[in-house]
Amino acid sequence: MAIKLVLSDIDGTLLPRGNAEVDRRVVEAFHALLDAGLAVGPASGRALPAILPAFAGDEACAATALATNGMQVYTAGKLVHEEHLDREGLVQLAAAVREVPRAGMICFKGAEVFLVEGERDVLAPIFPSYAAHVTPVDAVPDFPVVKANVFVDADVQGTQALMERLEAVLPRLGLNTPMAGFMNVVPVGYSKATGIDIICRELDVSLDEVVVFGDADNDLEMLEHVPNSVAVANATPRAAAAARWHIGSVDEFAVPKAMMAIEAGEAESHDGYSGGEVAVYCIMPSAAASGCGLEAGARPLKTVRFAWRAFGLWRLRAPLDFSRNLEAPGDVCSHGDQGAAQYIIQPIALPPS
Incomplete structure (x- = not known):
């Protein structure tokens, strides 16, 4: 099913923490989707006045938007909910926060x-x-x-503990x-x-026609x-x-890359196999240090079939003991459970794109 709506969190997903504006590649990807006739916009905890500066004031990038964690919904530049x-x-929340050292609202x-x-x-150091x-x-x-927001001088665990205490x-x-x-x-x-x-009701779009990107716990329900x-x-x-899919990090501009793949028509997911096979080779540390070339003594680990291609990524199907998206055959990925070992994907017969 074709994608019609793309929504992305901002902080930590499009925008590296500490940066004021998204990279130009993000804006270019948004406009590429808009030019292709798709709806695209942020799904952020920020209100719209704080969203627009992140896009250097480009209103087209936020004409469709879920602001304030979805409490404000915009389509065609108009607030509809x-x-x-x-x-x-x-x-009650303010009174409870008042009793917590180095916390505020x-x-x-x-x-x-x-x-x-x-x-x-x-x-100040938090936001x-x-x-x-x-x-x-x-008052x-x-x-x-x-x-409204609560802030506290605490790490992730301390933030989570205070959140549970307040919710009670x-x-x-x-x-x-969304962050510590x-x-x-x-x-x-x-x-x-x-x-x-x-x-989705406003745009007459089904959930199967939507793609969402996120990074934090306030994205859980959306993901x-x-x-x-x-x-x-x-x-x-x-x-x-x-999340169903996993891509690179915010620092690697993974989301705008995925958006460009969506614009190119590579985002339709498929159940079952696509019909190609790959050999997965285990690359040990010495080989990894020399550039992960197969001539460095790599040994085949196992052969698997591709499951599907989406967002420009090949997704490997279980029963591999690691499940990782690779941008293209030849890419290398690490698997934490295997220590320093790395893996490289080597095509035998590629499925059709």
């Missing part, structure tokens, strides 16, 4: 950021762009709040974490997957919900496990 956070729940009104609890200096423009306030604002006292609000020290606040049961269902879900190599273990 918006959820609000329960104010009583936010007041922020709320948003458009591009304005309000510091409800905590210190700017704690927020510098928010800290740079935050305004301290004495939860009385305007309808779409976006919040009957009306849920939390998810930072949590998104959502209505209970709401996620990016909820927003995807809404945008589990959409059949053609893709995780980058730097994804969290939970996000990687939730």
Whole structure:
């Protein structure tokens, strides 16, 4: 089935942590899909005023968008759905955060950021762009709040522990974490997957016609919900496990490469085998050091058949004890369970593209 809608998380998926703008290759890939007649856009925890600067103000890249973890849905540049956070729940959350050392809470009104609890200096290293423009306030604002976040000076485990502690006292609000020290606040049961269902109805697109890219735990529901879900190599273990496909890292510009493969018509997945075979050779460390050439004494490991080709990648089918996407025959991949050993894929007969 042809792909009609492509959505991608931003931070850690399109945009390396610490960068302000996506690489030009991301913008070019978005426009290539748009020119091919596909809908494409971000699926981000950011609100739209924080999404646009990441694309250097290119509004076409966010005309279709799931903003604020799907709580704001845009099509053709227009807001078509918006959820609000329960104010009583936010007041309860602020009171609970107040008791946690080096933690805080922020709320948003458009591009304005309000510091409800905590210190700017704690927020700054976690999310510098928010800290740079935050305004301290004495209480939860009385305007309808779409976006709120909790921050804490903690590692991934500490963030997860605080999230579970807060959720235990919040009957009306849920939390998810896109990165260490930072949590998104959502209505209970709401996620990016909820927003995807809404945008699919708006665009008359089925889930089988959607591709999503993600890297973090706030992408879990989205990756589990959409059949053609893709995780980058730097994804969290939970996000990687939730995704059907796995590509390179954000630093390797893997998502724009995959988007260009979609534009080229290489994204249709196939059940079963495609009809080709490959030999997989085990390359030991000495051979890897010399460039992984087969002349370095590689020995055949086993022969397997291709399962499918999608997003420009060949996917190997089990029962290999490693399952890894390779961009092309001849590429090398590592497998952690095999220590320093590496593997190279050598074609016997390639299936048709």
